[in-house]
Each structure stands twice: as C-alpha cells, then as structure tokens.
Amino acid sequence: MRILVAEDERITRGSVVRQLEALGHEVAAAADGEEAWDLYNTAPFDLVITDWEMPRLSGLDLIRRIRGVESARFVYILMLTGRSDKTDVVAGIEVGADDFLSKPFDKEELRVRLLAGERIVRLERTLSRQNIELREAGDRIRQDLAAAARVQRAMLPRENIVTRSVRTAWKYVPTDALAGDAIGLHLLEDRFLVAFVIDVSGHGVPAALLSVTAMHALAPVPEAASLLRDLSGSSGLGTVRAPAQIAVELNRRFRSEESDGRFLTTILCVLDTHSGFLRLARAGHPLPIIIRNGKPVPLGDAGGLPIAIVSDADYEEESIQLEPGDRLHLYSDGLFEQHRVSDAESYGIVRLTGSLAELARLDPGVALERAVSSLAEWAGCEGFEDDVSAVAIDWSGPAAR
Amino acid sequence: MAQAFSETELMDRVDNDIAFLAETVEMLTGDGPSLVADIRRAIGAGDAAGVGRAAHALKGMISNFCAPRAQAAALEVEKLGKSGDLAPAAAATETLATMLSGLIDELNAFVKARA
Numbered sequence: 296m297r298i299l300v301a302e303d304e305r306i307t308r309g310s311v312v313r314q315l316e317a318l319g320h321e322v323a324a325a326a327d328g329e330e331a332w333d334l335y336n337t338a339p340f341d342l343v344i345t346d347w348e349m350p351r352l353s354g355l356d357l358i359r360r361i362r363g364v365e366s367a368r369f370v371y372i373l374m375l376t377g378r379s380d381k382t383d384v385v386a387g388i389e390v391g392a393d394d395f396l397s398k399p400f401d402k403e404e405l406r407v408r409l410l411a412g413e414r415i416v417r418l419e420r421t422l423s424r425q426n427i428e429l430r431e432a433g434d435r436i437r438q439d440l441a442a443a444a445r446v447q448r449a450m451l452p453r454e455n456i457v458t459r460s461v462r463t464a465w466k467y468v469p470t471d472a473l474a475g476d477a478i479g480l481h482l483l484e485d486r487f488l489v490a491f492v493i494d495v496s497g498h499g500v501p502a503a504l505l506s507v508t509a510m511h512a513l514a515p516v517p518e519a520a521s522l523l524r525d526l527s528g529s530s531g532l533g534t535v536r537a538p539a540q541i542a543v544e545l546n547r548r549f550r551s552e553e554s555d556g557r558f559l560t561t562i563l564c565v566l567d568t569h570s571g572f573l574r575l576a577r578a579g580h581p582l583p584i585i586i587r588n589g590k591p592v593p594l595g596d597a598g599g600l601p602i603a604i605v606s607d608a609d610y611e612e613e614s615i616q617l618e619p620g621d622r623l624h625l626y627s628d629g630l631f632e633q634h635r636v637s638d639a640e641s642y643g644i645v646r647l648t649g650s651l652a653e654l655a656r657l658d659p660g661v662a663l664e665r666a667v668s669s670l671a672e673w674a675g676c677e678g679f680e681d682d683v684s685a686v687a688i689d690w691s692g693p694a695a696r
Numbered sequence: 697m698a699q700a701f702s703e704t705e706l707m708d709r710v711d712n713d714i715a716f717l718a719e720t721v722e723m724l725t726g727d728g729p730s731l732v733a734d735i736r737r738a739i740g741a742g743d744a745a746g747v748g749r750a751a752h753a754l755k756g757m758i759s760n761f762c763a764p765r766a767q768a769a770a771l772e773v774e775k776l777g778k779s780g781d782l783a784p785a786a787a788a789t790e791t792l793a794t795m796l797s798g799l800i801d802e803l804n805a806f807v808k809a810r811a
Contacts, residue, residue, distance in 0.1 A: 304756040305727070306720045310709075313716060348752055399759035399767075402709065 296341040296413055300324045301331035301357060302375065303349040307398065311344060311375065314402050318409065328352025332360055339368055341416045342409070344396075347376035347383070355390050362391035369419035371412040375400060437472075440500075444472040447503060450510045452480040455660070460691050461488055461568045464659035466667055468629075468683040475502030475559075476627050476682035481515040481523065487535045488566040489515065489523055492684050494580065494627040495559040496601075505549070505557055509602075512548055513541070522548070538563040538576035539612035542599060546578070546610075549603040558601040562625050564688075571617035571690050576610045578602050581631070584624040584648055585615065586655040591648050592621070619692030622655055622662075629681035630666070636675040646673070659687035700799040703806065705762035714810045721803045724757060728800060731757070732793045735773060739785050747777030747785055751792075758796070761803060766795040 298320045302308035308324050315322045323338070325331035329351040335343070343361065345354040352360075358372055374392045376383070384395060393415065396408055456463045465478050475495035482488050493509050495502040512522050522544045525536035536544070541563050549559070560579035566572070575583065579601030585592040592615075599610035617623070631647040634640065650669050654662035663685050671679070710717045731754040738746030755770035769792040776785045 304753055306723050306757050306760045309720060309723070310760055317711070346756075348749070398756055399709075399762070402711075 296409075296416065297321045297339065298323075299331060299334055299340045299343045301328055301343065301345040301349065301354065303327050303346060307346075307375075307400075311400065311405070314400075314405055315344075315409075318406060320409075328354065328357040331357055335361060340370055342371045342373065342412050344373045344375050347374060347387075355386065358387070358391045369416060369423065371416050371419075373408060373412060440472040443500070443503065444469075447473060447477075447507055450507065451478055456480055456482045456488060458482070458568060460571075460693065461566070462659060462689040462691070463488070463490070464663050464687045466663040466683070466685045468667060468679060470629075470679055470682050471498055473500055473503035474498075474682040475506050476629070476684040477506045477510045478684050478686055479510065479513055480686065482568070483515055483523070483535050484533045486567060486569055487532055488568050488688065489535060489564070490566070490623075490625055490686055490688060491561055491563045492580070492625045492627055492686060493559055493561045494629075494682070494684070496557050498682075501555060501557060505559060509545065509549070509559060509561075512545060532565055532567070532574070535565055537612060538565050538574050539599075539610040542576045542578045542602070542610035543608070546602045546608045547606070550606055558603040560601045560628075564623070564625065566617070566623070566688065566690065568690070569693060571619070571621070571693065573615045573617055573623065574612055575615075576612045578608075578610060579604075581626065581628055581644070584626075584651055585617070586622045586624070586652050587618055587620070589652055589655055591652060617690045619690065621690050622651075622659065623688040623690070624651055624685065625688075626685040627682060629679055629683040630670065630685055632681060633670055633674045633676075633679055633683075635673060642670055642673060659689050663687050700766060700795070700802045701761050701763040701806075709760070709762060714807065718807045718811065720760060721800070721807050724761065725800050725804065728754060728757060728796050729793075732789065732796060735777075735789050735792075736786075738777070739782055739789065742782065744777050744780045744782055747782065748774050749777070751777055754792070754796070758799070761799065763795075763799050766792070766799045769795045 298315055300308060300311050300322060302311060303326055312322050312324050323334050325334050327349045331345065332352060345357050347354045354374055361370060372392045374387050374395045375398060376395065387395065394408055396405060451467060452465055463480050465480060467478055475498055477493040479491045491513060493506055495505045514521055515523050522541050523536055524534050526534055528534060530537040562575060562577045562580040562583060564573060564575040577598035582594055595613050597611035597613040600608050631642050631644050633642045650666050654665050667683060731750050734750040735747055738750060751770050751774035755767055755774055758767045758770055773785060773788045773792050776788055
C-alpha cells in the first residue's frame, strides 16, 4: 500500500516508517499536519497514519480535510496517539478516523491493524469499481430503453387524421420510458378509419415488447400479413377485416403459452367515415364513450376475453350508427382507474364520462389534453399509476363526394 | 538501581537492528534535553499549554525506548501543564530531567557496548 505518515516526533516517525517499509509498503512521511496535507494532495494514498497532536495542523484537522474532499478513492485512516480516553476515540471516529493505535506502538499490533486496513481498502476499491460498472451498466440500459422508447413512439400515429367527415386526436402518457399501451389510427382505402387502443398487462420491457409486437401485427400494410386486412372482401369493409375477426386473429397470434403469462386488452373499431357506421370489438377492454349533444350514448356490453388468455376465443361485435357531431372516445383503464393521493379513491368511469361530456365542444386534441390534466389535478399527483392512452374521433356527418 | 529501560523489549522493538537504535538514541540525546529546556522556559513564562505540549512531545519520544518510569515522569508533567497547575511543575520537570538524563546515558552505553 501507499502510506502517508504524519508524526511530528521524529523518533516515532522514523520507527513507524521503518516498520512500514519492512512490511513492504511504500511510505511518505510528514513532520506535521500541513506537510502531510501537502503530500496528500500530490499523490494518491491508500492509508494515512497520523499523530493526534501536531504543530500547524492537528491530526483531527488533517482527517477533517481529507474526509472533506469529494473523492471516489477511499483512504483508510489510522490515528497513532498516546491518547486512549474514550471521548478522544469518539472524537476521532466522528471526524473520520477508521482505527486507533496507541503509542508506543507495538509492531505486531501495527502489522495486524494494517492488514485490517488493507482489507477494508481492498473492499472499498472493489465496491467502488463495482459501483462504476453498475453505473455504466445502468447508463447503457437507460440508453437502450430510451432507444426502445423512441422506436415505440415512432409506431404511434404520426399525425391526426383529418378529412371532410372525420377528425382524430390522441393522447399517450406512459408511466415508464417503455409503455404497455399502444394506439393505432389508420385511414384505409380513403374511407375506413381503423382505430384501436391496446393495454398489455404489467409494465416495463416485457409489456412493451408485447405491445410493439401487437402494433406490428396491426400495421396497415397492404399484404395479407396484416391482421387489419381481409383480402377476400367478405367483411363488407373493402379489404379491411371486421373488428371481431381482427380480435380473433390477434388472439391466435398471441397464444397464452407464448406470452409469458401476459395478456392484453384491446378495443378495435372500424368507422366507415362516409356513412358514420361504426363496428367495434372489445377484448377485455373498457367500453368506448360516445358523446352526443353533450351527453353519453348508452352502449351494449358485447365483447370477449382479453387476448392471450384462451386459444380460439370468440369476440362479439357491436355496431353503432354515429350521428353528425358525435365524438367517439377509446381509452385505456389508466384514464379512470387512477387513485387520488389524499384518500386513495378511484377516479372512476362516471367522473371520466362527465369530464369528456363537458369537454365535448372543444377541439378533440384540446379536450383530451384537458381530460388528462383534469385527472392529474383531481388525483393530486405528478405522474400516473398506469399508462394513459386516449383517442378521440369526431364524425361530422356524411362527406359530400 | 533498576535499568531505565527494558533491553529485551527494546531490541525486539528495533528488530535487533543496533544501527537503527543508535540513530534513534542519537536523536533522543539531541532532542530530549531541548524539550526539557522548552518545558522549563514555558514554566518560567507561566505558559501551561506550552508545558503540556513540550511534555507530550517528550513523552512520545521516550515511549520508543521501553522506559516506563521516564515515560510516566513525562506524562506527569504533561498532565500538570494541561491542567494549568504549574505550582508542582518545576519539581516534576526536574525529576523528569534526571530520569531522561539517566536514560540517555544508559542507552548510549548500551549501544556502544553492542556496536
């Protein structure tokens, strides 16, 4: 070890240095605290042995200075002193000494105290190195997560769909860098608006991976590989697959045994923007909310089990004829299951419906922003317990063609 | 009269290195009486803290030579200085000076005999 000795009395200093060198250590010696402090600042030391009473700067003040410096390198400090009074020991430990050695020092005692110090120094070094490695690994993971989050966000709708008859908006607030929620908005064949919200059970990377895989499966590629497509045209929606059939196919793709016990809920809608005819299927997902003339429209509760619970699940489909001026909301449960910090009360679907009804006259994007900020204000929290996803679709009536 | 220091302990302490011992005895011979002079000066000036500091340094120096009686005499002066009670300090210092002088003589003789 590299050891710094601070001792004003030269015979003791010489004896300590001699013993330390005989034990194979590299030693620098100082005749007082100030000289020791100067030496300490010129080269790194593993261990400092310091006398208590010294001219110019005492051992206690030297220790205070050493411990006062922010340093990643741990230094073990041994006080060499004639004092053995308990209060002095306490004072030394309080300012940062690690151990004491009484004068006149016993060379065997010095040797074993150094061994103990060396063990601590080695442990501290190992810990320090592992902390650095851990921090670097954490940084790498954070960078990877940030990159994955960018990929995930890139799969969200790039822009809102605005036609003569329809106008969409969406809001997405993940709780972590990666979310289990996903949103899709696709206008196919210039007529059929496919909208969906997905909510994967759990959080973090596994939920996000499942969510991204589901988004891929529901990508609006023209090929038959897309679950949104039914090239046979049997759905009555052009080449767009019927929502209940999309749910069936999605469930086939995400077999429970391959999803690591995770499942996802989803609501899938296909709106014929020309006629306002809406078809939807739910897989364990909350009902949509349709606001008409400032009031919610009662809806049936047709649906089915979440995706990846059982194989060969069937899904009921519901259809609704929208009226001009209707606003359709799809959302994840994070938008109404949030608890209030003050009393743990849940926001609930009634409050959410009331909030959306009140905001129905506003632009859909503004309305969603306000709905989410109202939830945060009500809950009294900075962040939400669960991912929050919401879609608003305004249908203004049949478009003149 | 009993020897002022323990030969066995001292030789073990310096790993039987007589050359090193000779060096340290030379230091004690030079520095020890100077510290006694410092103590006397401090007593004369009524500087109790100075008495304590010089006696403390001398006590540390003596502690290297396995000489418990001289070390105890230095400790006594140190305590008087630190307590601020200088009345008995002059007498205690003379006792210390005598013991130190005897220790230095014995150490030099010891080193010379083994050189």
